[in-house]
Amino acid sequence: MEENKNALLSGQSLPLMEAFYTIQGEGMFSGQPAYFIRLGGCDVGCVWCDVKDSWEAERWPIVPIQQMVAEAESFPARLVVITGGEPLMHNLGPLTSLLKEKGFQINMETSGAHPFSGQIDWTCLSPKKFKQPVPEVYAHADELKVVVFNKSDFDFALKHALLVNEKCHLLLQPEWSKAEIMTPLIIDFVKENPSWRVSLQTHKYMEIP
Numbered sequence: 001m002e003e004n005k006n007a008l009l010s011g012q013s014l015p016l017m018e019a020f021y022t023i024q025g026e027g028m029f030s031g032q033p034a035y036f037i038r039l040g041g042c043d044v045g046c047v048w049c050d051v052k053d054s055w056e057a058e059r060w061p062i063v064p065i066q067q068m069v070a071e072a073e074s075f076p077a078r079l080v081v082i083t084g085g086e087p088l089m090h091n092l093g094p095l096t097s098l099l100k101e102k103g104f105q106i107n108m109e110t111s112g113a114h115p116f117s118g119q120i121d122w123t124c125l126s127p128k129k130f131k132q133p134v135p136e137v138y139a140h141a142d143e144l145k146v147v148v149f150n151k152s153d154f155d156f157a158l159k160h161a162l163l164v165n166e167k168c169h170l171l172l173q174p175e176w177s178k179a180e181i182m183t184p185l186i187i188d189f190v191k192e193n194p195s196w197r198v199s200l201q202t203h204k205y206m207e208i209p
């Protein structure tokens with residue numbers, strides 16, 4: 001028990017909900033094959049979260065990082081996406097240095113609600129009203145991906161665009177259950193505000209993980 005706790009704190013082992021080889025469905029890397037590592041645990045509480053099962057970290061096995069990386073190496077792509085749950089609830093230092101040692105590009109999906117850790121090559125920051133990002137995370141964002149659940153999310157997106165750096169790509173993604181209503185509004189917004197682009201959850205249309 002104590003050993004497990006120490007391994008978690010040091011980041012040598014992490015709660016793993018699932019890991020799978022698929023196509024990145026969202027954001028700037030959409031269409032690219034990648035190995036996804038989905039870590040358990042999230043305290044943000046998005047009402048529309050599409051992986052609510054991930055929230056309770058204790059539900060998931062504590063897996064040594066060597067095992068995760070060996071599994072990743074068994075697939076041909078050298079892109080890993082670390083997601084969750086909220087990956088920044090964990091110490092990502094050891095997992096990411098081992099992945100870098102093995103030659104992986106590391107992308108991360110995060111709400112930014114916890115302090116930054118790890119050697120991440122590309123950070124997708126998806127800020128949430130339910131628990132806003134810690135200020136230090138904005139500077140790490142390579143893409144800002146705001147989920148649009150209702151009309152007020154356009155204002156939320158514009159406010160967050162002022163907090164990321166100039167090079168950060170700006171994306172709006174319809175919340176899945178509202179996609180039919182929100183996608184046309186996003187299209188109009190992006191045509192009026194051309195520094196933004198549309199991000200769809202293309203894996204859901206393709207019916208892949």
Ligand SMILES: C[S@@+](CC[C@H](N)C(=O)[O-])C[C@H]1O[C@@H](n2cnc3c(N)ncnc32)[C@H](O)[C@@H]1O
Binds near residue numbers: 051083086175
């Ligand atoms: C499940 S989250 C996990 C990573 C991190 N907790 C976060 O929210 O960024 C992965 C991505 O899916 C998005 N997402 C979650 N539920 C969604 C939904 N119902 N519709 C559209 N995007 C969703 C999140 O905003 C995030 O960009």
Ligand SMILES: Nc1nc2[nH]cc(C(=O)O)c2c(=O)[nH]1
Binds near residue numbers: 023025109208209
């Ligand atoms: N194919 C695929 N692409 C994704 N992009 C971000 C995802 C996530 O849940 O973090 C995700 C996911 O769950 N599947």
Ligand code: SF4
Binds near residue numbers: 046051054084111
């Ligand atoms: S932050 Fe991410 S994992 Fe957590 S509830 Fe929101 S969408 Fe789900």
Ligand SMILES: [Mg+2]
Binds near residue numbers: 050
């Ligand atoms: Mg997903």
